[in-house]
Amino acid sequence: MSSSRPTTLRGALPGLRRTVKHVAPHMRSERPLLVGGLAAMFAEVLMRLLEPWPLKFVLDGVIAASGSEIAGEAPASLPTVLLLACVGLLVVVSLRAFASYLMTIAFALAGNRLLTKIRGHAFTHLQTLSMAFHDNSRTGDLVARVTSDVGRLKEVAVTAALPLVGNVVTMIAMVGVVFILDAPLALVMIAVLPIFFLTGARVSKRINGVSRQQRKAEGELASMATESLSAMRVIQSYSLEDKMNGAFASNNAKTLKDGVKAKKLSAGLERKTDVLVGLATAAVLYIGANRVLAGAITPGELVVFITYLKAAFKPMRDLAKYTGRIAQAAASGERLVDVLEETPKVVNTSWARHARRFRGDVWLRGVWMSYTPGHPVLRGLDLHVRPGERVAVVGPSGAGKSSIAMLLSRLRDPEAGQVCIDGMDVRDLTLASLRPQIAIVLQESLLFATTIRENIADGAPGTTDAQVVAAARLAGAHDFITAMPNGYDTVVGERGTTLSGGQRQRIAIARAAVRDAPIVILDEAMTGLDKGTEDEVIAAMNRLTEGRTTIIITHDMAAARDADRVFWVDGGVVTDSGPADAVLDQHVDPAATGGALVAAPPGPSEHTEPSPHAGPTRPDAPTRRKEQPLALTN
DSSP, X not given: OOOOOXXXXXXXXXXXXXXXXXXXXXXXXXHHHHHHHHHHHXXXXXXXXXXXXXXXXXXXXXXXXXXXXXXXXXXXXHHHXXXXXXXXXXXXXXXXXXXXXHHHHHHHHHHHHHHHHHHHHXXXXXXXXXXXXXXXXXHHHHHHIIIIIHHHHHHXXXXXXXXXXXXXHHHHHHHHHHHHHOHHHHHHHHTTHHHHHHHHHHHHHHHHHHHHHHHHHHHHHHHHHHHHHHTHHHHHHTTOHHHHHHHHHHHHHHHHHHHHHHHHHHHHHHHHHHHHHHHHHHHHHHHHHHHHHTTSSOHHHHHHHHHHHHHHTHHHHHHHHHHHHHHHHHHHHHHHHHHHTOOOSSOOOTTOBOOOOOOOOEEEEEEEEEEXXXXXXXXXXXXXXXXXXEEEEEOSTTSSHHHHHHHHTTSSOOSEEXXXXXXXXXXXXXXXXXXXXXXXXXXXXXXXXXXXXXXXXXXXXXXXXXHHHHHHHHTTOHHHHHTSTTGGGOBOOGGGTTSOHHHHHHHHHHHHHTTTOSEEEEESTTTTOOHHHHHHHHHHHHHHHTTSEEEEEOSOHHHHHTSSEEEEEETTEEEEEESHHHHXXXXXXTTSTTOEEOOOOSSOOTTOOOOSSOOOOOTTOOOOOOOOOOOEEO
């Protein structure tokens, strides 16, 4: 998702346009606030235009009353003029303050609502992206995009961009008025604008580049922090604190360096802008004073002119002040849009239909799948599981066993071949009707940092408390849950770390049980458990899988021997299948401690069940050949 977009000022505009493209659809619901904010903004601009005029009448009146002719004739009733001017100024200032308040509230509320929706949309979109995307993305960086990048967009939109729009409108209106007052003096005032834009473009080019680097470094920093904190047990066990601290400090220093550099560039642009504004003010003051002496304008009009000049140049100051923040917002917007423009690889087809309840007849026919292009993990795999059958999938590590679970639940799609349930290709079924009918218990049972009740109920929407308790009893978890201080309302730690491995696994079994799924997949679900806990978990799993199509992916030969049939997977294909004892006796070295796995015998096994549907062929499909025993022990 990283991009190497140009870092010129113009190069930032496409990024902003990409961001606006994704923000625009969410603006419709905020139209009343935006329209109200714009109305208040134009009212404030009008009040700003009127604000200097009472001062003009007071100044000209006082000068004329003193006998000077440069201010024209003295008003007939100077006290009345002074009173009306002061009252008028108070009214104008009050109305401007009220309009500014309404504008700020309307734009702030609209901006916050808008970007809150964008954040929600981004989080929802991330959950639709396939595992191929998530496997190649860093969690911390994605979290930074959804949180801090959206937050930066929100901050800049509310505090910089929207007020800047109001100031630009004010500048345009004031330049128009001063041209009407005195065109030659107006030309002097705007003469510095080209210098400002040339200087700003050059500095902004550098600020944009630094801001992109800074946001990228901050994303990497968030990823490092997330990975380190989630692996704290490993870090402390292996005394890696100094190494991790050093790596974090290095990345942290880089973000500091980039941030300071961007701030220095922005501060330099601000000071240059102040000098340009001072230059323009001095020129207007000198030339304007001479024009007053020449009788071309009155002293009051010169004061109005100077007031307009300072107000009209405020957008220049704001642009210089916020250039760094706007550049960071543009970089954040691009990072967010990069995520939003990622397309899910696993989606419902246009012809997908709702699946009825499965019987559990599973076929994988000529399936090819790879995690890295050009390096297939499955190479034309064929596998058939009958309804209600309990099968084990065994073989060396890296042979592609766990890929079968991902294909059945459509976490990934095959590159060739078919994955069918009850004779239907899973790609012809809606995800919402497919996935709830498959329950998966993994080796690492991840629990959410919420109550045990909620963790179990997450297995199926609408699960009742009675169903939660029934599932916990089935999983053999009810007794240890009720023994906890808060029972089912006990909050577990992040990823379930406050529970033992066996407790986590039984809660995971309960979560699978409430699904009442006709197909159950146990992916190394008993690895790492002690003997006593393992017996309890096995009993729970047997209750869970009773009467259901069950696929056990395992290195545990005891668990495999308990299956009706065994599939031996090696090199991405099924090299042997049949009754458990007949298959495993060919692959387990009885002389080795714990039983060593050996390679498949040459040629097709007499136990292999051929698929009646020939899958697609590939030129690099493996041929079965005699291999040396593999040094893989259980």
